[in-house]
Amino acid sequence: MKNPTERRIVHLVVATGIASVVTQLLLIREYMAQFQGNEVTIALVLFNWLVLGGVGSRLALGAKRAAPGRLVWLSLLLAALGPLQLAAIRLLRPLVFGLGLSVGFYPIFAFTLLTMAPYGLLVGYVLPYSLFVLRRQVPAYGGTRIYLADNLGDIAGGALFTFVLVHWLTPMQALLAGALALLGATARLAGRRGWIGAAAVLALLLLGMSGERALLRPSVGRLLHYEESRYARLTVHQDQEQMTLFADGRPWSGTQDPSLAEQIVHYPLSQLARVGQVLLISAQGGVLEEIAKYRPAGITYVELDPAVARLMTAYGLSRQVAGLQPVIADGREWLRRDAQKYDAILLNLPEPDTFQLNRFYTERFFQLAAEHLTPGGIFGFHVEGAANYLTTPQQRKISCLHATARRHFRHVQLLPGERIFFLCRQTPLSLDIPQRLARLGISTQVVGPYFQGDVTPERIQALERHIEVSAPLNRDTRPYLMRVAWEQWFTKFDASPYGLMLLLSVALILYGLRLRREEYTLFSTGLVAMGGQIALIFAFQIFLGYIYGQIGMLVTATLAGLLPGAWLGSRYRAAAAGLMAADAAIVLVLAALMACLHWGGERLPSGFYYAAGFVLAMACGFQIPLALARLGDDNRAAARIFSVDLIGGACGALLTSTLLIPYLGLSGTLAVLIAAKTVSILLMRRSLTTGGG
DSSP, X not given: OOOHHHHHHHHHHHHHHHHHHHHHHHHHHHHHHHTTTOHHHHHHHHHHHHHHHHHHHHHGGGOSOOOHHHHHHHHHHHHHHHHHHHHHHHHHHHHHHOXXXXXXXXXXXXXXXXXXXXXXXXXXXXXXXHHHHHHHHSTTOOHHHHHHXXXXXXXXXXXXXXXXXXXXXXXXXHHHHHHHXXXXXXXXXXXXXXXXXXXXHHHHHHHHHHTHHHHTOOSSSEEEEEEEOSSOEEEEEEETTEEEEEXXXXXXXXXXXXXXXXXXXXXXXXXXXXXXXXXXXXOOTTHXXXXXXXOOSEEEEEESOHHHHHHHHHTTSSOOOTTEEEEESOHHHHHHHOOOOEEEEEEOOOOSOSHHHHTTSSHHHHHHHHHTEEEEEEEEEEEEOOSSOOOHHHHHHHHXXXXXXXXXXXXXXXXXXXXXXXXEXXXXXXXXXXXXXXXXXXXXXXXXXXXHHHSOHHHHHHHHHTOOTTOOOOOSSSOHHHHHHHHHHHHHTTOOSHHHHHHHHHHHHHHHHTOOHHHHHHHHHHHHHHHHHHHHHHHHHHHTOOHHHHHHHHHHHHHHHHHHHHHHHTTOOOHHHHHHHHHHHHHHHHHHHHHHHHHHGGGSOHHHHHHHHHHHHHHHHTHHHHHXXXXXXXXXXXXXXXXXXXXXXXXXXXXXXXXXXXHHHHHHHHHHHHHHHHHHHHHHHHHHHTTOO
């Protein structure tokens, strides 16, 4: 690389990869924080990011003249868009949807698409445009080389984010750190004018840092605290006397809801003649104080996020009580490894509408709870209910939970209300809760005085009539509740997922008919690579439960696999045979992944997911240079290959998260991805037999 301009452009491509991946990962976390940590949001962000990148790559074909000067200004604009985009998300979200209100699928889809469109289109445009500029300097410059440079930057950006930025910096600070290499590379390419432009963008990034807290300030009340933990964005708001802790925008605990705390505790604990050991998985304000009224021998309080436990105490949402043993761990993993038997296990988590939360409502978790109870012990949990009317998805949800709980508990009693409480036990349950509380000498404000008026025999019978005897079970690898939550999400906003499915199916068919065999191979590779990555993300969430803090590592591991794969592919000359061999390797990797997830499940360590993502990406990356070679490796071929790969990845992200996993489970999803690659093998085999290879 003797040409200094060539070297500087390559450095700029690497720096663009660093900045773009840092921005992508920050956007994933930002949208999760804005839309209550829903994993489907991850898929929507990836879908929109990849589609916009694919469109941007195609638009680059229309560039009339590729010049270094224009590349400089495009790169500076890219660096400036990061803080502007983040600020726009934070300012527009409450303005468009209102403060604290849940948002439907289609509005989230549109909001994420529009707010990331400028950055996504530009980052997709810049990569092929950089190649065009390089080819004006070195006409024979290979498309694979620019792909490798971009991927090297992606890996560096993922590693920087995962191991440094996410632990020490806020989002605006991380944007600045990720953009420094880009600003430096841009200035080196452009000279004095580039340094002036870089200084202006740096000033904008510093301005974003200074206003970060102000961008999160609520329109009602005061923001008392803000921090980014490994697991969620945590904020504490005060509105008059009410103090509320939010995790990813979801109310986690408040100071003025005594009725909920009493119901969580007294419905199950009143069933026991004597309370010994209690396991509490996550806490609501006032719960510990209510448990302490029974003078238990010990309370094991498990909280995944140490910051949540710290803030609960700091802002008076929870108080120290006698016999309390705080444990910082994932509640399900703690229960799996703990040998202690408990008289009561109280599960106090939000609605099972994400994979992270759903794993506490599956057959496997109920089995763990049953195994850790003493004879006569009780397990209690609650889900969203309704005062008078349950929607069809809600009926299916409680039926599924009832059927799943009955697999491991002889007696399961449902208590109606704004929240439906499940009491699960091997011995009979009693509904004379006020009398039992009186005999135990337990004073309450709500449960004792108002129980008979709220929880009447008629309401209990009406609730039980909604239970379907033949309801399916909720399993880890086939999460039926996630399908119900998915449909309930649409029902809540008077929408339907079927229009989306039909539109996607038609668009895929029309798009696929226009592709050449090599392009279909790369399209299916992008689909499988991103679909496999989403399956790994969701499996990680199901079995390990804390994707917010590990999303950077999973993405980085996948990006790291693309580099050696593309490098090996650039040294393999038998293009058609190589594409088929890589397809076969991808099928084998997916089959092995299916077997491991099915048989290994929760026993698989986090390193397995990183290794699986690396190996799958390596097989996928192998095909990029081979497809380029077969299509001629000119500017048009490079732009089309980059675009097809990105759009395939976008389809994989959306289909896997919204359709395949909720309806087919993990194994069914991987089977569909295997089928997509099998079609690719058959097409390339036909190409070989007809002399096209």
